[in-house]
Amino acid sequence: MDGDTAVERVVRRFLDAVESRDPDAVAACFAPDATYANVPHPPVVGPAGVRGLFAPILGRAEHVHWEIVTACVAGHRGWLERVDRFRIDGREYAVECNGVVEVDGVRALITDFRDYTDLGVWRARLGDVLG
Numbered sequence: 001m002d003g004d005t006a007v008e009r010v011v012r013r014f015l016d017a018v019e020s021r022d023p024d025a026v027a028a029c030f031a032p033d034a035t036y037a038n039v040p041h042p043p044v045v046g047p048a049g050v051r052g053l054f055a056p057i058l059g060r061a062e063h064v065h066w067e068i069v070t071a072c073v074a075g076h077r078g079w080l081e082r083v084d085r086f087r088i089d090g091r092e093y094a095v096e097c098n099g100v101v102e103v104d105g106v107r108a109l110i111t112d113f114r115d116y117t118d119l120g121v122w123r124a125r126l127g128d129v130l131g
Helices: 004-020 023-029 046-060 119-126
Strands: 029-041 063-074 077-090 091-104 111-115
Touching: 004 063, 004 077, 004 091, 004 111, 023 046, 029 046, 063 111, 091 119
Parallel strands: 029 111
Antiparallel strands: 063 077, 077 091, 091 111
């Protein structure tokens, strides 16, 4: 995502925050009533919920890169096909993911984010590394 729409700017800020491994910066990208769902898990709500979701993995990872494979923006919504890469204990763990993000362009904040990944693949690749 390297365009100049409100959605692209907000998503780029979010991706930069994830890759900087800063859960406070990640949380700051979300509206107070925003939801973030790692489907099929129930969504977390608001910046505090988002921070709580991201803090453990970002704190455990030495390096994070969410590679955008394909992106599409229409109106206030973006679709991201990604490979999420986490370096933990010197080893890279990569998991394919698709995300749908909705943005309030006026507030420049994410209002809804849904990530879809195969949890069986996630668990097989990461095993107990996060436990």
